[in-house]
Amino acid sequence: MEVKKIAVIGAGAMGNGIAQVGIMAGYKVAMHDVEQRFVDRGLGTIKESLAKFVGKGKITQEQNDDMLARLTPTIDLKAASQDADLIIEAVFEDMAVKKKIFGDIDGLAPAHAILASNTSSMSITEIATATKRPDKVVGMHFFNPAVLMKLVEVIYAQKSSDAAIQTTVEVAKQMQKVPVIVRKDSPGFIYNRVNAPASLLLQLILDKGSPTPEQFDAVFKGFVPMTPFELQDYVGWDIIIHTQEYYSKTLSKDYTPRKALVDLVKAGTLGKKTGKGIYDWSAGRPTIDTSNPTTEFDATHMVALQVNEATKLLEEGVTDSPADIDLAIANGGGGIGPFTLAKGIGYPVLVQKCNELADKFGVEVFRPTKTMQEGKIEV
Numbered sequence: 001m002e003v004k005k006i007a008v009i010g011a012g013a014m015g016n017g018i019a020q021v022g023i024m025a026g027y028k029v030a031m032h033d034v035e036q037r038f039v040d041r042g043l044g045t046i047k048e049s050l051a052k053f054v055g056k057g058k059i060t061q062e063q064n065d066d067m068l069a070r071l072t073p074t075i076d077l078k079a080a081s082q083d084a085d086l087i088i089e090a091v092f093e094d095m096a097v098k099k100k101i102f103g104d105i106d107g108l109a110p111a112h113a114i115l116a117s118n119t120s121s122m123s124i125t126e127i128a129t130a131t132k133r134p135d136k137v138v139g140m141h142f143f144n145p146a147v148l149m150k151l152v153e154v155i156y157a158q159k160s161s162d163a164a165i166q167t168t169v170e171v172a173k174q175m176q177k178v179p180v181i182v183r184k185d186s187p188g189f190i191y192n193r194v195n196a197p198a199s200l201l202l203q204l205i206l207d208k209g210s211p212t213p214e215q216f217d218a219v220f221k222g223f224v225p226m227t228p229f230e231l232q233d234y235v236g237w238d239i240i241i242h243t244q245e246y247y248s249k250t251l252s253k254d255y256t257p258r259k260a261l262v263d264l265v266k267a268g269t270l271g272k273k274t275g276k277g278i279y280d281w282s283a284g285r286p287t288i289d290t291s292n293p294t295t296e297f298d299a300t301h302m303v304a305l306q307v308n309e310a311t312k313l314l315e316e317g318v319t320d321s322p323a324d325i326d327l328a329i330a331n332g333g334g335g336i337g338p339f340t341l342a343k344g345i346g347y348p349v350l351v352q353k354c355n356e357l358a359d360k361f362g363v364e365v366f367r368p369t370k371t372m373q374e375g376k377i378e379v
């Protein structure tokens with residue numbers, strides 16, 4: 001099926017980014033939100049971002065004007081949906097709100113239209129039950145900021161057809177993105193799931209009180225664009241606690257938020273957005289003292305947890321392709337893929353690191369899988 005018009009539902013952080021990606025890829029795009037001021041704010045963000053592309057010489061003024069002429073901001077859901085070939089929902093994480101929207105757009109959109117959700121954590125299979133076309137409901141998970149990040153996870157819900165997935169993949173390619181197919185609708189999909197145990201480790205270290213976040217981050221400074229605790233500050237501890245709670249319900253009780261994390265959120269020290277989290281962000285990016293790095297943990301511990309979780313995705317059938325996992329991590333902002341790193345480090349070392357962490361913290365989520373112990377994955 002050829003997609004000519006896309007409707008994006010929700011003009012917030014992700015919605016306006018996705019709408020911009022759509023017009024930049026040559027599509028007609030309707031961007032819908034519930035109130036005019038939200039639509040206007042989204043449109044303002046798109047205009048500012050396009051102006052920067054013009055300023056840098058990446059697009060011409062004419063291209064800018066042509067892109068904006070193909071964008072229709074609207075508070076009228078019917079007008080947005082009635083002639084759309086693909087509808088991408090990007091409203092906040094609330095199952096009831098998402099189901100209501102999918103029920104509504106199912107009644108408004110043409111019979112051939114694909115309905116996609118950009119959800120990071122809700123079950124797409126459940127969202128699809130609000131429609132009479134579950135075969136045409138898929139996940140289309142962009143990363144933040146959508147304009148810059150290359151990865152798009154295209155997710156099969158239980159009843160998604162191969163044709164709907166294939167069309168969504170083609171649209172992502174047209175958008176100059178790197179689509180990775182997720183075969184099973186499961187918590188965290190690929191990118192977020194692979195990084196989940198490492199985020200848990202940081203939470204546990206914080207709760208233990210030693211080493212200090214700064215001693216831990218000192219190990220990574222210079223090797224990664226942002227050190228682990230700095231990155232958590234950047235994401236926001238409110239988002240992190242929400243995700244950990246979600247994983248504690250869906251993956252393992254091991255993810256239950258510990259006291260230090262709860263206290264951080266209660267105190268409102270959420271990170272960059274509040275000016276203070278672990279670090280002080282009031283004067284911009286924090287300076288991290290690298291003079292006293294911990295010797296208790298090293299970068300291999302973090303890699304071991306990533307590789308181990310990635311093997312669970314293979315064992316659970318979330319994907320059957322180690323190369324796709326590496327592709328997802330590399331294009332979602334995570335640097336080199338876990339299986340490529342594992343090849344260099346060697347599985348016996350990684351297994352030992354996982355066992356060490358599992359024993360130290362009494363956390364079974366860290367325990368190496370059978371696939372990890374066999375250590376035979378080729379990429």
Ligand SMILES: NC(=O)c1ccc[n+]([C@@H]2O[C@H](COP(=O)([O-])OP(=O)(O)OC[C@H]3O[C@@H](n4cnc5c(N)ncnc54)[C@H](O)[C@@H]3O)[C@@H](O)[C@H]2O)c1
Nearest residue numbers: 010011012013014015033034038090091092118119120144
């Ligand atoms: N922010 C991220 O880093 C990120 C990354 C990937 C995916 N996501 C997912 O994207 C979705 C949106 O997240 P966000 O960060 O853009 O949220 P946001 O709060 O910035 O924007 C949500 C927008 O949805 C609008 N909205 C609410 N109800 C609506 C309705 N019934 N109809 C139309 N619009 C409605 C709100 O007015 C708001 O403008 C969520 O499902 C989230 O999980 C977020």
